[in-house]
Amino acid sequence: MKIYNTLTRQKETFTPVHEGEVRMYVCGPTTYNYIHLGNARPIVVFDTVRRYFSYRGYDVTYVSNFTDVDDKIINRSHEEGKTAAEVAQFYIDAYFEDTGKLNILPADKNPRVSDHMTEIIDFVQELIDAGYAYALDNGDVYFAVRKYEDYGQLSGRNIDDLMAGARVDVDEKKHDPLDFALWKSAKPGEPAWDSPWGQGRPGWHIECSAMSRTYLGQTFDIHGGGQDLIFPHHENEIAQSCSASHADMARYWMHNGFITINEEKMSKSLGNFFLLREILDKFPGDVVRYYLLSVHYRSPLDFDDEKIAAAARGLDRLKNAYHNLLAAQAKAQGTAGEAEASLRDQLQAVRAAFEAGMDDDFNTALGLSALFDLARDVNTYLRQDSHEKALLEEAQKCFDDLLYVFGLDFSANKADDNLADDLMALLIDLRAQARADKQFALADAIRDRLSDLDIILEDGKNGTTWKKSN
Ligand SMILES: [Zn+2]
Numbered sequence: 483m484k485i486y487n488t489l490t491r492q493k494e495t496f497t498p499v500h501e502g503e504v505r506m507y508v509c510g511p512t513t514y515n516y517i518h519l520g521n522a523r524p525i526v527v528f529d530t531v532r533r534y535f536s537y538r539g540y541d542v543t544y545v546s547n548f549t550d551v552d553d554k555i556i557n558r559s560h561e562e563g564k565t566a567a568e569v570a571q572f573y574i575d576a577y578f579e580d581t582g583k584l585n586i587l588p589a590d591k592n593p594r595v596s597d598h599m600t601e602i603i604d605f606v607q608e609l610i611d612a613g614y615a616y617a618l619d620n621g622d623v624y625f626a627v628r629k630y631e632d633y634g635q636l637s638g639r640n641i642d643d644l645m646a647g648a649r650v651d652v653d654e655k656k657h658d659p660l661d662f663a664l665w666k667s668a669k670p671g672e673p674a675w676d677s678p679w680g681q682g683r684p685g686w687h688i689e690c691s692a693m694s695r696t697y698l699g700q701t702f703d704i705h706g707g708g709q710d711l712i713f714p715h716h717e718n719e720i721a722q723s724c725s726a727s728h729a730d731m732a733r734y735w736m737h738n739g740f741i742t743i744n745e746e747k748m749s750k751s752l753g754n755f756f757l758l759r760e761i762l763d764k765f766p767g768d769v770v771r772y773y774l775l776s777v778h779y780r781s782p783l784d785f786d787d788e789k790i791a792a793a794a795r796g797l798d799r800l801k802n803a804y805h806n807l808l809a810a811q812a813k814a815q816g817t818a819g820e821a822e823a824s825l826r827d828q829l830q831a832v833r834a835a836f837e838a839g840m841d842d843d844f845n846t847a848l849g850l851s852a853l854f855d856l857a858r859d860v861n862t863y864l865r866q867d868s869h870e871k872a873l874l875e876e877a878q879k880c881f882d883d884l885l886y887v888f889g890l891d892f893s894a895n896k897a898d899d900n901l902a903d904d905l906m907a908l909l910i911d912l913r914a915q916a917r918a919d920k921q922f923a924l925a926d927a928i929r930d931r932l933s934d935l936d937i938i939l940e941d942g943k944n945g946t947t948w949k950k951s952n
Contacts, residue, residue: 483538483841485704486780488712488735489636493843498703499733503543504535505702507694507732509711510546510592513573514554516757517580519785520708520741520748526771526889527738527779527844528706529586533887534840544589545697547690548574551595551683556672566673567596580758583767585889593693595684599675602684605692605726606664606677614725618655621667621680627660630721636735637713662718664688687718691731695723705732712737738779744786756785768890769794775846775888796854797890803857804881804892806864807874816868825873828859829880836884846888853884910939910946 483496498504508528511517517525528546535542550570559566574594595602606623609615614630617623627633627641634640641660648659663685668674674681694702700723707716716735723731740747743754761770764787773793777783816822832852839848860877863869885892909928916925929939936951 484843485734485736486843487733488737491638494734496703496734498540499699499701502539502541504532504540504704505543505698506532506545506704506706507690507698507702508544508546508705509690509707509715510548511573511577512549512552512554513570513577514552514558515573516576516759518748519743519756519758519761522581522584522758522761522770523741523774523779523783524706524708524738525581525586526584526774528736529584529889530775530846530887531704531706531736531844532587533889534844537883537887543698544587545591545593545694546589547693548577548592548594549686549689550574551673551689552686560671570594570596576759580762583762584758584771585767585891587889591697593697595689595693596673598689598693598696599677599684601692601696602688603665603675603677605688605695605722606684608726609664609722612725614722615664616657617665617679620655621665621677621682622656622663623665623679624656624661625664625718625722626657627662627721628658630725632724633721634717636717636720639713639717662687662714664722687715688722690715690719691722691726694719694731695727700727701730702732704734704736706736706738709737709739736779739782742782742784745784765790765794769797771889772797772850776850778843778845778847780843800853800857800890801892803860804878804885807860807878807881810864810869811871811874811878814869814871814874816866816870818870818873821863821866822870822873825859825863825877829856829877832856832859832880832884840887849884850888853881853888856880856884906937906948910948913939914946 484493485496486493506528508524511521528544532542532544548570551566555566555569559569562569564572606615609625610617610623613626615623615625634644644660665677665679665682665684665688667679668681668683672683674683694705705716705719720731742748743752743756746752746754748755758770769790773785773790774783776793832855835855836849836852839845839852842848856877860881863873863877909932913925913928916922916928932939932948933951938949938951940947940949
């Protein structure tokens with residue numbers, strides 16, 4: 483498997499730290515609001531990465547944090563007259579509600595800052611002891627950026643350029659404008675914790691260094707997040723973790739690209755800033771998930787209603803093939819012949835194409851195109867008069883394995899299809915009854931209204947059947 487490593491700016495062969503295991507850390511949201519569409523992309527991308535490692539037989543440990551101590555949460559708590567902890571819990575619950583609709587596997591651990599003060603304080607103290615950080619008289623603790631020689635390696639920036647762009651805030655007493663806060667002394671009315679430097683709370687970056695080390699060890703395999711986290715967040719995480727341990731923090735740094743809306747940057751000022759739940763009010767979760775995976779994770783992804791509608795049609799084609807395959811299994815009686823040998827070859831080719839795409843830095847666009855090849859091959863085979871049951875089961879296994887990786891679950895829709903069957907049987911009965919009662923206008927209205935929904939009724943010798951017209 484090859485993974486593009488932001489740190490080295492090239493694709494590298496994946497070699498795990500521990501044989502057969504993958505340990506991943508993905509930066510999670512700051513819990514002061516519902517998550518937006520931009521947050522949803524890394525959640526879906528790294529869930530899919532994780533699923534593909536499982537498909538490949540690795541034992542995956544997946545950790546994603548909640549930043550539940552932050553200025554934005556404190557501000558929101560003042561606005562809403564709640565405690566910061568109440569605000570954070572409310573949006574953590576909302577996070578699970580929203581991401582549940584995207585079929586995200588539960589993380590092995592969702593550590594919260596407020597539960598890890600001991601680990602964070604210990605980490606800050608280690609950095610002070612090792613000479614990489616310093617405490618001021620007011621109780622603030624800063625990381626001394628210039629002490630860490632490799633600073634800038636992830637983002638490709640150098641200290642001089644950073645210096646030129648650094649804002650010097652006269653209120654800050656830090657030694658160097660580049661230094662960043664590890665611990666902030668408490669201001670009145672803010673949540674605060676005891677520390678060797680007095681009451682205060684952690685800066686943003688230190689939590690990920692402390693919590694990833696707690697659950698994944700000093701050096702783990704994959705650290706992921708959105709592109710916007712490369713600098714300063716991940717740069718600072720590396721500085722903290724590597725100066726504490728003198729070892730790598732993560733072997734592979736993966737970052738997903740931005741989302742644009744109608745080819746414009748998503749922003750509050752442009753009025754095109756969407757919460758995930760607003761999108762999920764308009765489109766089913768599986769369509770959104772499928773759409774987010776339709777382009778390679780490092781490429782920008784443009785979101786507009788027409789593209790989503792096209793994605794929904796694509797997903798329907800896959801679902802139809804899958805459900806036709808299940809339906810054929812119930813009555814399959816054929817034995818192996820030429821058509822069977824051909825489908826068996828095609829199943830192998832589909833798997834090979836899927837794995838080749840996904841092995842190449844998780845190219846989900848290629849992976850999905852293998853899934854469409856599978857749907858096409860299955861549909862072709864199903865047009866035969868007889869079908870071999872064992873082969874249909876093999877085809878279903880292939881489908882299920884690929885769908886698992888993409889986090890698409892068609893079995894849930896099967897229940898809806900059963901409901902559709904039942905409702906259609908009801909309408910067909912009512913129409914037959916209307917005709918028997920010579921209420922022809924009503925009978926025709928039923929047929930016409932169904933036709934508006936692209937549902938065709940066919941009257942035959944053995945009664946009326948229905949089908950979708952597309
Ligand atoms: Zn982080």
